[in-house]
Structure formats: structure tokens, C-alpha cells
Amino acid sequence: MSKSDKIRLRWWIAAIFVLGALGAGGWYLAGRMEKAQPLFEQLQIPAYFGESTTISGRIEDVGSGLDSFSVSIVIQGVGEHILAQSEFAPSSFFAKSTENAAQFFATVEPKKLGLADGQALIRLTANDASWRNWGKGSSASLEIPVTIDTRPPSISVLTRQHNLNQGGAGLIIYRVNKPLKKDGVLVGDIFYPGHAASPQDPLTRLAFFALTHEQGQGTQMAIEAVDMAGNRSRTGFYSHINNRRFPHDTLNISDSFLSLILPRFEPLPGADPQSTPKEKFLIVNRLLRQANEDLFRKTAKKTEPEMLWSGIFGRLPNAANRAGFGDRRSYRYDGQIIDEQVHLGIDLASLALSPVPASNAGRVALAQDVGIYGLTVMLDHGFGLFTHYSHLSNMAVEVGQFVEKGQVVGNTGTTGLAVGDHLHYGVMVGPTFVNPLEWWDENWIKNNVSDKIAQALNPEQNQ
Numbered sequence: 001m002s003k004s005d006k007i008r009l010r011w012w013i014a015a016i017f018v019l020g021a022l023g024a025g026g027w028y029l030a031g032r033m034e035k036a037q038p039l040f041e042q043l044q045i046p047a048y049f050g051e052s053t054t055i056s057g058r059i060e061d062v063g064s065g066l067d068s069f070s071v072s073i074v075i076q077g078v079g080e081h082i083l084a085q086s087e088f089a090p091s092s093f094f095a096k097s098t099e100n101a102a103q104f105f106a107t108v109e110p111k112k113l114g115l116a117d118g119q120a121l122i123r124l125t126a127n128d129a130s131w132r133n134w135g136k137g138s139s140a141s142l143e144i145p146v147t148i149d150t151r152p153p154s155i156s157v158l159t160r161q162h163n164l165n166q167g168g169a170g171l172i173i174y175r176v177n178k179p180l181k182k183d184g185v186l187v188g189d190i191f192y193p194g195h196a197a198s199p200q201d202p203l204t205r206l207a208f209f210a211l212t213h214e215q216g217q218g219t220q221m222a223i224e225a226v227d228m229a230g231n232r233s234r235t236g237f238y239s240h241i242n243n244r245r246f247p248h249d250t251l252n253i254s255d256s257f258l259s260l261i262l263p264r265f266e267p268l269p270g271a272d273p274q275s276t277p278k279e280k281f282l283i284v285n286r287l288l289r290q291a292n293e294d295l296f297r298k299t300a301k302k303t304e305p306e307m308l309w310s311g312i313f314g315r316l317p318n319a320a321n322r323a324g325f326g327d328r329r330s331y332r333y334d335g336q337i338i339d340e341q342v343h344l345g346i347d348l349a350s351l352a353l354s355p356v357p358a359s360n361a362g363r364v365a366l367a368q369d370v371g372i373y374g375l376t377v378m379l380d381h382g383f384g385l386f387t388h389y390s391h392l393s394n395m396a397v398e399v400g401q402f403v404e405k406g407q408v409v410g411n412t413g414t415t416g417l418a419v420g421d422h423l424h425y426g427v428m429v430g431p432t433f434v435n436p437l438e439w440w441d442e443n444w445i446k447n448n449v450s451d452k453i454a455q456a457l458n459p460e461q462n463q
């Protein structure tokens with residue numbers, strides 16, 4: 001190699017080294033100049049702030065890491081309160097931030113901060129540790145409008161009388177002063193939601209409620225309301241409860257009865273090949289009955305947001321009452337009482353395979369085989385009121401279908417735990433089975449439903 005070749009080679013090596021250094025430096029600089037902004041994630045910031053509201057979230061910067069963030073509540077024209085803040089200063093100008101993400105939690109108590117009810121903003125700001133903006137970093141900010149509301153909702157009761165029978169139903173109408181998250185009547189520990197009187201008048205609320213066949217005098221009843229900010233109110237109302245005594249009946253369980261009905265429930269969950277007919281009967285009468293009633297209660301959680309019905313509820317025509325609501329039943333087998341249950345509907349016997357009319361207008365909520373109840377149609381009449389038609393031989397309607405009062409929903413039969421052809425007719429208010437007799441009674445409907453609605457919703461016409 002000549003001397004000039006050696007010099008040229010050195011120059012090349014130097015040039016490659018310089019270019020490499022510049023490239024690496026540029027790469028590093030580009031990294032430190034990254035412009036990806038910090039991101040706000042997993043924000044839990046409700047639209048309404050009550051007396052004490054917790055907010056939380058996460059701030060992330062995948063590039064240079066976080067330099068700082070702050071969360072504050074701002075009332076325009078009044079001031080700003082810092083709720084949470086942090087700084088993650090790198091150890092030197094060349095060091096990167098060690099934090100790529102941070103969580104924040106803050107509990108906002110407007111009264112302690114001296115904040116009045118009204119509109120406010122939650123302001124989030126964050127800076128990353130990039131060298132952009134002359135070293136200040138990329139920043140991100142977000143403002144979320146919220147409403148501070150620390151006042152409990154007000155409830156005014158519009159209906160005067162609430163006379164209830166043990167195992168019976170009632171209606172209350174009340175007005176609230178703002179949109180609510182939840183409202184209704186609490187009877188013991190059973191909750192009956194309120195419903196908007198109409199879409200035009202959502203602050204006037206109607207709630208059908210009930211006493212179970214076990215709830216008599218002394219049962220605690222109150223209206224409860226929870227607003228969007230979680231403020232809660234509770235108010236009592238005038239009520240009178242009539243205790244009821246329910247008849248007692250003993251049913252004899254024979255081997256021929258068991259050999260007739262048990263095959264209908266095969267295969268029976270909970271039974272094994274060694275189970276005796278008596279043991280199988282107890283599984284049917286206790287566990288299957290309970291599961292069937294749970295299905296009805298689960299179905300009743302969803303209801304139409306308007307009253308689809310009017311007038312009295314129809315009864316199966318030309319039928320005799322065979323068993324009443326609330327009857328206490330003892331089951332006797334081989335001379336011994338082996339079980340006790342309560343009959344939660346009315347049994348009606350007419351001619352075999354009689355057509356069964358819908359007792360009022362409604363929507364089909366359930367139409368299927370329901371264990372001891374056999375083929376069952378359950379109608380939703382709106383606002384949590386349901387009727388049941390059980391032991392049918394066939395069903396003439398489908399779930400979701402609207403039916404008119406009197407429209408045939410099926411024919412009577414002997415499906416489920418039935419021997420003679422009959423209709424088991426049940427009425428439910430929310431999760432509670434109630435006495436159907438009330439809904440067949442024109443005076444009861446007038447005094448407890450239609451007159452109340454007319455007086456509460458059109459008071460000037462009914463003075």
C-alpha cells in the first residue's frame with residue numbers, strides 16, 4: 001500500500017466513524033425529541049359529584065416517560081383545587097424518566113373544599129420527559145365537565161291512602177325534584193322500583209309494591225331515592241296493613257300419584273338411582289319448586305316502562321276456584337307429614353282443555369315448560385305487574401309478543417305437578433306473588449289504582 005493509499009484509508013475510517021456517530025446521535029436525539037403525548041387511560045370520573053366522590057385513572061407515556069402530571073377541579077371564575085399531582089424529575093438532563101406510567105386516586109369532598117353545587121371541570125395535565133419544546137416536553141391536557149350536587153333528592157308523596165292486605169298489592173305516586181339513579185318502595189328488605197308516570201313527566205313516579213303472604217302489620221315501608229351523585233333520601237308514608245289468615249290444607253300423597261307424576265320430572269337433578277319415590281317427590285316439591293319460582297322472579301326483573309293494562313283483570317270464564325292464594329299446604333305420605341309449602345296462586349277448574357284468555361293487555365315475558373308449573377305463559381303488564389297461566393296443555397303465544405285483553409294464550413291442561421285439568425293463575429308485583437282476588441275486583445282496582453292515578457296526576461279535576 002502506498003503512503004497516499006494509507007492516508008485515504010484513514011480518511012475513510014474517520015469519515016465512517018463520524019457518520020456513524022452522527023447517525024447514532026441523531027437516532028438518540030430523535031428518540032429524546034419524540035412527540036407522542038402522554039395518554040390518560042382508565043379514567044373513572046363520574047358525571048355527578050356528591051358529598052364524597054372518588055376519581056381515579058392512569059397516565060402513560062411510552063416514549064421518554066413522564067415528567068409530571070396534575071389533576072384538579074376547576075370552577076370557572078372561582079378557582080382551581082389540585083386533587084393529585086406528581087413530578088418524576090430525571091436525575092440529570094441526559095437521564096430518561098424512570099416512570100412510564102402513573103396512577104392517581106383522589107377523593108373529592110366539595111364541602112371541605114368550599115365548592116358550591118353546580119358545574120365544574122376536572123382538569124388533567126401531564127408532561128413527558130422529551131426534549132421537545134426547548135426541554136419542556138410534550139404535554140397533554142383534558143377537561144371533563146362534571147356536576148357537583150351534594151343535596152339529597154326531595155320526595156313528595158301525592159297519594160293519600162295506602163291500605164294493604166298481607167299478601168296484597170298497593171300503588172304509591174310521588175314526585176321527586178331531579179333525575180335519579182334509583183328510586184322505589186322498600187317493603188321490609190324487598191325493593192319495588194318506581195317508574196316515570198309518562199315520558200313527558202319523568203319526575204312523577206308510580207310504584208306498585210306488595211306485602212308477601214308472610215308480611216303483616218309492623219312491616220317497615222319507605223320510599224327511597226338515590227340521585228346521580230349518590231345522595232340518598234328516604235321518606236315514610238301513611239299506610240295501613242290488614243293481617244290475613246290463610247287456610248290450611250292437607251294433601252295426601254299416594255304411591256299411585258307418585259308413579260303418575262314422578263316420570264314427568266326425569267331425569268331429576270339431585271336424585272340418584274337409589275332415591276325412593278318419596279325422596280324424589282321432596283326434591284320436586286322443594287328444590288324444583290324453588291328453582292321455578294326463582295325463574296319467575298328473574299323474569300320479572302325486566303318490565304315494560306308503561307302500564308299496558310286497564311280495567312279489571314279477567315278470570316278464566318265458567319271456572320270454579322279449587323285452591324286459593326296463600327293456602328298453607330301439608331303433604332302427608334304414609335301417615336306422616338313430609339313437607340309444607342304455600343300455594344302462590346289460585347287454581348281454577350273449567351272444562352278440560354278450555355281456552356285461556358289473557359286477563360289483561362300485556363307482553364309475553366315467558367312461554368315455556370317451568371318444572372312443577374308445567375307449560376306456563378307469563379305476561380308483563382308493565383311497571384312490574386305480571387300474570388301467570390300454568391299447567392297449560394299448549395301455548396298459543398311467543399315471548400315478546402303483545403297480547404290484547406281476552407286473547408287466548410293457550411289451553412288448560414295437566415302439565416307439571418297437576419293431576420286434574422286446571423289453570424293455576426298467579427299474579428306477581430315485582431318479585432312477590434300476590435293475591436289475584438284483588439286484581440279481579442272492580443272496587444279494589446278503582447280505589448287502589450285508577451282513582452289514585454286520576455287524583456295524583458290530574459289533581460285540579462278531582463278536588
Ligand SMILES: [Zn+2]
Pocket residue numbers: 323343345346347423424425
Ligand atoms: Zn296451583
